[in-house]
Amino acid sequence: MALIGPECTTTVLSDRFFDSESGSLVPAIISVENGVVAKLSSGQSLPAVAFAGKTINLTGLLVTPGLVDFHTHLFHGQDLGVHADTLIKHGVTAAVDAGSAGAHIFPAFKELVIDKSKLRIQSFLNIATVGTTSILLQGELKSPAYCNEEIAISTALNFPDEIIGIKVRASKDVGGDFAVEGFLKARSAATKLGLPLMVHLGPAPVDVEYILERLGAGDILTHAFTGWEGNNLVVDSKPRASFVAAKKRGVLFDIGHGMGGFDSTVAKVLIDHGFYPDTISTDIHTYSKEKVVGLPEVLSKFVALGMELSEVLKRATTSPAEFGRFNTIGVGTIYPGMQADIAAFESIEAEQIFSDCHGHSFAGNMRLVPVFTMINGEVLFDRDGRAN
Template sequence: MQFDLLLRGGRLVDPASGLDARRDVAIAGNRIAAIDQDIPAERAAKIVEATDRIVTPGLVDLHSHVYWGGTSLGVDADRLAAKSGTTTFIDAGSAGAGNFLGFRRHVMERSRVRILAYMNISFAGIFGFSHTVMVGECADLRLCDPREVVAAVREHRDVVVGVKVRSGRIAGGTSGIAPVDLALEAADQVGLPLMAHIDEPPPGRSEVLPRLRRGDILTHCFRPFPNAPVFASGAVRPDMFLARERGVIFDIGHGMGSFDFDVARAMLREGLAPDVISSDVHLYCVDGPAFDILVCMSKLLALGMPFMDILRAATQNPADAIGRTDLGRLAVDAPADIAVLKLQPGRFTFVDATGTELVAGERLVSEGIVAGGVWWPNDLSVNHDETERFHPHAHHTHVDVASRHFRCTPA
C-alpha cells in the first residue's frame, strides 16, 4: 500500500490553483500525496467514493467562537466540523490574555480539527454574552491593556493569528473608539492584523474603518442598519470603496445579527463582494440564523455570487488573511484537510439577521471531511431533495438534528 486514503472520482475545485476537473486525491499520513486522474484503487488502504461530489479544500471559518466550556457563547468545533465541511476554525476573540492558556490547553490541544485564534484586546475576553446578560468586554477600559495582549501573543504565537476588538455601544459601552486604538497598538507591536467588530454606534463604522490598515479585517461588513455600509437609497457608502482600495479585508461574520440580504445585494451590485465568508457561529446563532459556514455560503450562492468566488472566500482568502498559505488549497504535500460537498437541489428558505426570507433552489451540504489525513463522514448529511426552512429553531431534519447534537451548553 502506498496511500492511506483515496478520494476517488470527485469534481476537484481548488480556487487557489484554478483547477475545476475530475481528479482523485491520495493521502499518506496527514499530507496530500497525489492528485491525478484514475489513481489505482489497489494502492490505497481505504477508498472514499466521491463521484458526483465536489472535493474542495477544507473550509476555513475565519470568524467563529469555539471556546466551548470556557465562555458562555462557545460551541464545540469537533461537533460542527464534519457537518459544516470545516477543517480550520479561527476563534474571533473569545479569549483574552487572562484566559487564553485555558482555551489552548483545554480546547485547542484536544480538538480533532485545527483551531487558531485572534486574541481579544480585553483581558477577560468575551465574558458576559447571553440572551439575558450582555456586558461588553470593552466597556471598562481597565481591561484593555495592550501590554498584556502583546505578552500573551508572544507566548502563544504559534496559534494566534491576530488581535480582535469588538467596538460599538453593545461591546464597548461608553468607551468610544478607544478600544480600537488600543487594539491597533497591540497588533502593530506584534506585527499581526486586527479584526474589528462593529455593532451599534457609537462608534460608527465611519470612525472604525479609516483606522484599519491593509490586511486588517472589517468583520460584519454586510450588517444591517444602524452601521450599515449602504445608504437608505441602496447606494454603497464611499468609505467602503476607499477601504477596499486600501486593502482592508471584508468579512461577513454572519452571527446573530450581522447579515442583511438587502445590504448584500447592494454590495454585490457595486462589485464589493466579501473577501471572506465566515459564520460567526456561537451558541446563540448555531440554531439560526447563521447555523454554520455552509449555510452562509449557500445564502451568497442564492444571492448570485459565483460558486468559485464563494469557495475562494471560505478557503484560500481566509487562509491568506491569517498568513497560513499552506491551508485553504489542495496541492501535493499540503495538509490533508479536505471537504467533500454536494449541491443539493430542493426548495430552501433562508433568513437573514433582520428576519427577511430568501428562497433558493439549492444549497451546499457536507458529505464529510478529511482532517489531518483521517476521513470523518457527516453522519447527519441529508441526501434527498426536500423543502427546508433555515429559520431560527425551524423544525426540519437538518437543523433539528444539528440542534440536538451541536447546541453545546458549557458544562
C-alpha cells in the same frame, strides 16, 4: 473516533473536484498516504480500475479542500463558546477564533481548546483581558480596567504561533462610554505588534466611518455586511464611499453571519456593484448556531445572492487560509506534500429559501449539505458511509 486512520493508504475519487488554483470543477484522483496528499491527478476522466489500499468514492458530490471558518467562538465552557470539533460535521477543518479569549485567559484557551481539538485553530486576542467570558455579563469593554494594551502585547508575543491579530468589539452595547477608547487601544496594540486588527461592527454610535478611516491593509472589518441602521456599508442604495476607499487600500471584509452580522439587502447591493467579501464566515456560537447552522449554509446564501460558486468557495478555503496563517501546511488547498484535509457536499439543485439576521427572506437554487470530512488523512465525518 476516526473512521479511517491517517496511516491508511487511501484513494479519493471525485467527478466534481474544486480546483482552488483554477476555480474550476474537474474530475480528480487524490492519493493520501500517512495523512498527506501524495498525488493529485485532475482534469481527466476517472479510470475504471482498482486502486491499492482503501478507495473512497465521492462521485456525485462537490469535493473541496477542508473549509476554513474565519470567525468562530470556540472557547467551550464559556456561555458563548461551541465545542470546536462540532464544526467538523460541516466540512470545516480549520477555524479562527475571533477573540473569545483575552490575555488573562488565553493560556487556558490554548491548553483546553487549541491543543486538544482535531480542528486546526488560530486566534485573534481580545483586547479586553477577560475576553468574552460571558456575554450575559456587561460588555467586556465597559470597564477600562479590563482593557490593558501592554498585557495584550505581552501575551501576543508569548503565543506567536497561535495569535494572529487583535480583536475588538467596537460598539456601544459592548463598550458603553469606553467603546471608542477601547477601539483605539486595540488599534495601538495591533500596530505595535505588526499584526492585523479585527473590528466587530455593531450598532451606532461607534461610527463605521470612524472605524474605516483607522483601518489599513490587512486589517479586518467583521460583520461587514450587517444592516445596522445608519451604520452599514450601503448609503442611498450604493456602496459607502469610505468602504470603497478602504477596499482599495487593502482592508479586508469578513461576513461573520452570527445573530446580527448579515443583512441580505446590504449584501445584494454590494455584490451587484462588484464588491465581494474577502472571507465568508459563520460567527458561530451558542446563541447563533440555530440561525447560522454551519458554514455550508452560509456559503449557499452567497450563491443565492449572485456570487459564482467558485468565488464563494475561494472565500472559505484559500483566502481565509492565507489570512489566518494556515496556508504553510496546506490548509485551504489540496496539493501534493500538504496535509490531507478534504470535504464533500451534496449540492441540492432546487429552489431554496434562506433568511438573514434582519428579518429578510430570499430565494436561491442551490443548497450545500455536508456529507464527508477528512482531516490529516483521518475520516472524521461520513454521513453516507462512503469510507466503509
